[in-house]
Amino acid sequence: MYKCKYFSIKELVNPAFLKLTSEAILWSIFDERLLKLADAIREQFGSIIINGGGLTDCGLRQNDSATGAGFSAHKYGRALDLHICSIENKKLDKPAKTSEYEKLRSALLSNTAFNLLNFETNIYWLHIDTFNRQNRLFLP
Ligand SMILES: [Zn+2]
16 A cells, blocks of 8 residues: 555545545545655655645545536546646736646656546646546646
8 A cells, every 4th residue: 555655644535525535545535646746846846735735635625526527537537737836826817827727737747657547737837647548638
């Protein structure tokens, strides 16, 4: 079983979902490759917030969550929304922030270490997932 080096289970799971079962079961729900690559992104780009500061659905969500798509990769432990502190701390408006995240997505897309990841584009955070998608870069 892989547990993140940089993220606690509380940062990765919706608080209501957290109460339903043990940490061991919650860790086991996640795609291990996703957890390892989130740690790798953290090592390359510094501090990252997933859930926290009012955010609760940026990791694993309950199956009946109203957030996002009905069959979102977040409901299967195969997606995380990363907020890179070095970008967040610039306090940019949404278009400028989206542009910063587009640069980051391009860098990750061209790095073979991250070949397993898909990226949602045109958003002002870094969504990564391991769904079996047609295209690695996709629109919301
Ligand atoms: Zn997402």
